[in-house]
Amino acid sequence: MFALPRSGLVLFGCLLFVASIAYSLPLSSPTFARRQLAMESLSQPFTIQINGKPVAPVDPKAANVVPAQLGSEAATFELKNGRLVSGDWILGRNLTEDRSMAPKQVSWFKEGTQSATRLHQVTAFEEGGEHKLKVGGGSLIAQDGDIFVDLFGGEEAIAALQLQFEE
CATH class of the missing domain: 1.10.287 (Helix Hairpins)
Incomplete structure (x- = not known):
């Protein structure tokens, strides 16, 4: 033995x-x-709501970088390889943002531009039967209609994904 x-x-x-x-x-x-169970891609399109209000789509004629906002109309997203894609636009945090501890601005970046290649990774995970997102390690929050990422979890925002099912 x-x-x-x-x-x-x-x-x-x-x-x-x-x-x-x-x-x-x-x-x-x-x-x-x-x-x-962190996922870099989701097989279904979805919308994002923060405190019950949807993330608004970007104006297709806008400049290459536009701050993201809440609105009455909801943008439809796909999570592909760690990027939140909506049409020709990507929603995310710039890798070259300031290094302060303040909430970080979330913006729309035109696909195919140099700035769209320098974004933080986005992952989805399931918690309590709901899908949630982490954008560069932080959670989505809203302040005065603008969208930010809270790196410390101190804000009481509720960000939820609404999966879109084909009929």
């Missing part, structure tokens, strides 16, 4: 303990959802 030295037994026992804790982590746990 194979014999382990005393220190080997202790290490083996610790590994078994950690494995049993990880195995018992419920699938609905926010920790499990964020770490294990």
Whole structure:
């Protein structure tokens, strides 16, 4: 029979303990959802609402970079390879934003432009039966109709994805 030295037994026992804790982590746990089920793409189009108001589409004739806002009409998005795409536009945070701890501006970037290539990654995850987004590691919030990312989770905004089902 194979014999382990005393220190080997202790290490083996610790590994078994950690494995049993990880195995018992419920699938609905926010920790499990964020770490294990983060998705860079979603197969269905969706809209985004923050505090019950939709993210408005960008004017197709707008400049190459436009701050995102809430509105009465909802933009329809697809999450493709970590990018929020709506038509010829991408919604996101610029990688070259200021390094302060303030909420970060979310903008529309015209696809195919240089600025559209320098955006933070967007991931979706499921929590409590709902899909949620992380934009560069933070959650979407709204201030005076403008859209930002809160990096610390201190704001009480509720951002929800409304999946669009084909009829």
